[in-house]
Amino acid sequence: MKQAVFLIRTDDRQGLLAAISNFFTGHKYNIIGCRQYTDLHEGRYFMRVVIDLSNECTRRELEEHFSALARELRLTYEIHYSDEVRNVAVMVTKTSHCLYDLLMHSEENTLGGGRVVMVVGNHPELESVADRFRVPFYCFPVEKGKEAEQEALLHPLFERNHIDLIVLARYMRILSDDFISRYPRRIINIHHGFLPAFQGSDPYRQAWERGVKIIGATAHYATAELDEGPIIEQDVVRISHEDTPEALREIGRDIERRVLTRAVQAHLEHRIILSDRRTIVFGR
């Protein structure tokens, strides 16, 4: 059964719910799922509607009709179709745990309808992992001062392969604002630490020194300000004084893996709407 997912946001006001659901029932679309959330603080209205497409209309007609309604109600919206292919590119450096988990879910078809179609590394380290899953691996070493050139090579590659989502799976280079701004809400990064977090290169060491009792990880959309993008998913694990910095790193890897995969799934299942720096993440 083919479906369409509508992600809608607008200012909250009376009658929205009725007007929008009337539209679908009026056009004989069966609403098989509907979630809405009203942010009373900001006076905003968010809605996710899933309809099945087994009626007479074409998608073009659906889109034309809906855009008329959207103009009338001043809706900001996206439409996604269940049979769309969603291509994912994973960028990595040397650590494999997140990459493995993404490839595994891609293989098992549990990545929210997406497939990992390429792995891009700034080191050759993880080529063998990509090979293992028969996914093409591209290596673009970054020379100091030549970051721009490397980034320039990525754009045509992503374009040719119709990449819908770029996942930074412990990619240890900082991407330029220009690069990031070309893929708004299409780059997901995993932060090796619970945000707000210890800054610096070794947060697990800092966590150990501070004697924290819980560590975590955070997946967020990449934005110009590093680690300041909207949070998609977080998770934590309780630790004890007996866990060494090494143990914390290993525990951390496991959380990072889980959190990043869940965030990618939420994005690919079209369950996320952005509201400034907040994400509205609807349940499955």
Next chain:
Amino acid sequence: MKQAVFLIRTDDRQGLLAAISNFFTGHKYNIIGCRQYTDLHEGRYFMRVVIDLSNECTRRELEEHFSALARELRLTYEIHYSDEVRNVAVMVTKTSHCLYDLLMHSEENTLGGGRVVMVVGNHPELESVADRFRVPFYCFPVEKGKEAEQEALLHPLFERNHIDLIVLARYMRILSDDFISRYPRRIINIHHGFLPAFQGSDPYRQAWERGVKIIGATAHYATAELDEGPIIEQDVVRISHEDTPEALREIGRDIERRVLTRAVQAHLEHRIILSDRRTIVFGR
């Protein structure tokens, strides 16, 4: 701002969402919150609507109009008003931790709009705790074979005091089916263990013997079959082999306290709809 909460259930079919939300907007009620959930397995539709009552209509008119819609759409529903008083009776035996937490939240006005108006014990033990919060305490010792008589004394007491919810806060007597069936979905019990659970009088000891690594508690509506009622809330805590049965009991008390209070809040905030043995618990 006075509000009304509608809890609605019916068979799932097209146009429900539109029809119901049209009703409210048509009658100039502002929908300030709306959650619905469609159970595709059972083909059931559940909805919680919160409206504000600041328009012209009286409650009687509202109820008349809505009952017409309900007949037409075959809705099962409840209406609750934010200014309704909700009186809670707590039944106890000898352990005080759950009682304290309920009285404390009642005192702090964080019990979901309800107030603990009486404590009933089958032992005098906890009278002083009730006194401390200036809540009347009634002691009805249960003589073997005279359970029926004791229960008989409770009904007029509950009636006179307009009791809306009976909370079994570690009440260690089994109530008769007759008693329970007089208060459908109005008795909440805390089960000292994670359900499905170790049976018997000392689940924490059994959990210890089995070496479980996690213990929990479950709050559910009381039904004729003991511990088989619909689950409202559960929580767990990770434990280790170093925790003695005593320690487990103490940890358990803390979980029981938390779980029971959260369940009572969900009920008193009218966030629960029943579907056979399942509870649909909408978020705040």
Next chain:
Amino acid sequence: MKQAVFLIRTDDRQGLLAAISNFFTGHKYNIIGCRQYTDLHEGRYFMRVVIDLSNECTRRELEEHFSALARELRLTYEIHYSDEVRNVAVMVTKTSHCLYDLLMHSEENTLGGGRVVMVVGNHPELESVADRFRVPFYCFPVEKGKEAEQEALLHPLFERNHIDLIVLARYMRILSDDFISRYPRRIINIHHGFLPAFQGSDPYRQAWERGVKIIGATAHYATAELDEGPIIEQDVVRISHEDTPEALREIGRDIERRVLTRAVQAHLEHRIILSDRRTIVFGR
């Protein structure tokens, strides 16, 4: 059965475990509990020994003998006796949730052997709560610029009442370094947020704006640098975009309550050893 608890720390080296346990067995003390932890990074050794005192020796003798060993092995140590009274003073402002939980556990005798013997407020708000538990309440309003005078009044009060531990249960005034330095490792504070945390007066609002998916609280020893003291206990709860800042505050209160009580219990049960900014918290 009377017991003594030894909290020991020293530089790690061979034979420590044997030497110390030999001491006790040599003097016919039965070791009923022993935990040690070696910090291989810093080369430090931490040990908690519980012995029963049912042999012939007096405590004085025990202390003399052990101090000799300690000199020889260069041990830093504390000795605590199970029959010591531990008096707790709770400092509050206007919010009652932490105070209630502490008084309740004190009343139930589950505060790790300690008793709340006084409540000190800079506002009269919570007098009634203290009264309810028949605990003396002292009100010392703080006039701007006269903080020193207020603090000066507290010292004799704490001294006369043999206060062993001061708990800042959402006490909203900043205490002077002088005050804090007079009670090293004897002041426990609850931080209304997960550390490292959003700074400022309303962390729950900031958490909401940032769209965090998990919130928490942190209990730590008070030190001169605010919120920088050694962390004793932390806990978190998963939240969603539907939770309003108010809801987050209420959820936060529940975590704060739990975390602070657990930290106070760990301290009063003599399960904590400090190592710079880290706490070694041994299990029950």
Next chain:
Amino acid sequence: MKQAVFLIRTDDRQGLLAAISNFFTGHKYNIIGCRQYTDLHEGRYFMRVVIDLSNECTRRELEEHFSALARELRLTYEIHYSDEVRNVAVMVTKTSHCLYDLLMHSEENTLGGGRVVMVVGNHPELESVADRFRVPFYCFPVEKGKEAEQEALLHPLFERNHIDLIVLARYMRILSDDFISRYPRRIINIHHGFLPAFQGSDPYRQAWERGVKIIGATAHYATAELDEGPIIEQDVVRISHEDTPEALREIGRDIERRVLTRAVQAHLEHRIILSDRRTIVFGR
């Protein structure tokens, strides 16, 4: 630095700790880790000692010396060496999630020092997964009534490959008591549900029907009575009414994967001592 791990159990009595640690220091072994736990209920003593082997003695000498001590103190014990190879066989049917996670950790060298050296399936389904990691796959289809013959084929295979641990990674056949009793404490099974659990083939469906709010998984040693073996590790995840049975199954897969891997790591790191049906699992 080569190390030896001693897992020791005996009846609790005075002087044990001193006697055992004296032994090592007396023989000039540096104790680099020592955990002990006294079960006061059963009067049992458990100890895990890690020493480094950089002194003069041979392993044979160490073992001879220690066995003398063990006789004297009536110790039950195991000795493991850090440079021992630990070979793991994984038995599977059709579901790949646990297998992937084990192979991935084996590949990343984070499986507690063990390596997956073979995958055995009663279906050919997962051959490609094993191939992907270049691990031999053996397929032994089970014909009704010929279980014994199939099992008979496994023993020589395990023997020839020096298998130390057999992991049932969602292996959907029941193994005979005879088979299991040949590998005591060397078979780890993952139970697709939190124990005590809903019985039957589809626990997630039952959990859904009962409306549980938390689901989990349990890893345990396999024993004759199915699912009654000592619990090694458990974990849970909070769910909601919106999660369909399918969603629960997917969430369940993720928990199973995590729990099984952690249990295998604990076993291969020699952190587990058995006490009747309880496991003493020492932290890392």
